Amino acid sequence: MSDAIRQYHIYSSRKKHFLHRTPEHCEKDMARRMPTISCPEHPDAPLVEDYHAGDMICPECGRVVGDRVVDVGTEWRTFSNEKSDKDPSRVGASENPLLDGGDLSTMIASGPGSESVTDEFGRPMYRNRRTLNSSDRALINAFREISQMADRLNLPKVIADRANNLFKQVHEGKTLKGRSNDAIASACMYIACRQEGVPRTFKEICAVSKISKKEIGRVFKLILKNLELNVELITTGDFMSRFCSHLNLPLTVQKAATQIAKRAVEMDLVPGRSPISIAAAAVYMASQASADKKSQKDIGDVAGVAEVTIRQSYKLMYPKAHLLFPEDFKFATPIEQLPAQ
Known part of the structure; x- marks a missing residue:
C-alpha cells in the first residue's frame, strides 16, 4: 500500500470518528486540551482576577497563580491636565466624510508650562482650533x-x-x-x-x-x-396619517379622510387649494361624521392651517359630501346633519 493511500485511510477514519462525536464530547475534549490555572494548595477554590495588577489570586491563601491578565473593560482614566474635566475619553469625534480630512483632528490640552495658551480670563485654549478653516x-x-x-x-x-x-x-x-x-x-x-x-x-x-x-x-x-433637483409633488395622503395620529383619531376616520381628500381632488372640487388645507378639511368632515368629532381649531393647530382656510375648503367639498365618503363608512352623524361650514 502506497503512502498516499495510507494517509487517505487515516484521514477517512478520523473524519468518521469526529462526525459521530456529540457536542458534549467536543466540550470535554476542548477542556482536556486547554491548560487550566488553579492554586496548587487549593485546586477547587475559584481564582480572583485583579485587573489593576494583572494577576490571578487564590482567595484562600493569597497566592498569585497567574499574571499578565489583559483587561478588556472600558478605560475610565482621564488623561487631561484639567482637574475639572469629567470626560475620561481620549478619543476624538467620530469621522465625518463631509468635512475635509474627515474631521480626524486631535484636541491637545495645554500644559502647565509657560508655553500654554490661555485667554483673557485665564482659561486654556486649544491651539489646533486656530487651524480650522x-x-x-x-x-x-x-x-x-x-x-x-x-x-x-x-x-x-x-x-x-x-x-x-x-x-x-x-x-x-x-x-x-x-x-x-x-x-x-x-x-x-x-x-x-x-x-x-x-x-x-x-x-x-x-x-x-x-x-x-x-x-x-x-x-x-x-x-x-x-x-437641478426634482422633488415629487406633495399630496394629501402624505399628511393624513400624521394629522390623524396627533388628533388621536381611529383608523376608520383616517381611511375615510384619505378617501374624501382623494375624491375631492379627482373631482376638482377644491381648485387652487394646497394639499395641506384639503387634508385638514377632509379630516374635519370625516371626524364630524364619526363619533370622534374634532373642531376646526383643533385640526388647525395640528395641521398649521388657519380655521378660515379649513372652512373655505370644507364649504367647497360639502355640496358633494355624499359622493366623497367610502361606501362602508359607518356614520355616527348623517351627512344631512353635518355642519354647513
Whole structure:
C-alpha cells in the first residue's frame, strides 16, 4: 500500500470518528486540551482576577497563580491636565466624510508650562482650533443646526444625513452667496423630508428654526434651480396619517379622510387649494361624521392651517359630501346633519 493511500485511510477514519462525536464530547475534549490555572494548595477554590495588577489570586491563601491578565473593560482614566474635566475619553469625534480630512483632528490640552495658551480670563485654549478653516467651521455649525432640527421634528438620522449632503453641495457650489447658512440648512431639511417621502410643511420647519417661512421658501426655490433637483409633488395622503395620529383619531376616520381628500381632488372640487388645507378639511368632515368629532381649531393647530382656510375648503367639498365618503363608512352623524361650514 502506497503512502498516499495510507494517509487517505487515516484521514477517512478520523473524519468518521469526529462526525459521530456529540457536542458534549467536543466540550470535554476542548477542556482536556486547554491548560487550566488553579492554586496548587487549593485546586477547587475559584481564582480572583485583579485587573489593576494583572494577576490571578487564590482567595484562600493569597497566592498569585497567574499574571499578565489583559483587561478588556472600558478605560475610565482621564488623561487631561484639567482637574475639572469629567470626560475620561481620549478619543476624538467620530469621522465625518463631509468635512475635509474627515474631521480626524486631535484636541491637545495645554500644559502647565509657560508655553500654554490661555485667554483673557485665564482659561486654556486649544491651539489646533486656530487651524480650522472658515469653510469647515461653517459646515460644522450647519450640521449641528440640521441635527437639532431633526431632533425637534423627531426625524430619523437618514433624513439629517441627506440634508447634510445637500448643504455640502450648496456650500461647495457657492451659488447662494449672501444667504444665511441657517436659511440654507432649513431649506435643505425641507427638501430632504420631501425626498425621503415624509414631507413637512414650511410652518413646521419654520417652528424649529430661526428663519421665516418666506425666506425658507425663497432659498428652497434657489436650491432646486442651482442643483437641478426634482422633488415629487406633495399630496394629501402624505399628511393624513400624521394629522390623524396627533388628533388621536381611529383608523376608520383616517381611511375615510384619505378617501374624501382623494375624491375631492379627482373631482376638482377644491381648485387652487394646497394639499395641506384639503387634508385638514377632509379630516374635519370625516371626524364630524364619526363619533370622534374634532373642531376646526383643533385640526388647525395640528395641521398649521388657519380655521378660515379649513372652512373655505370644507364649504367647497360639502355640496358633494355624499359622493366623497367610502361606501362602508359607518356614520355616527348623517351627512344631512353635518355642519354647513
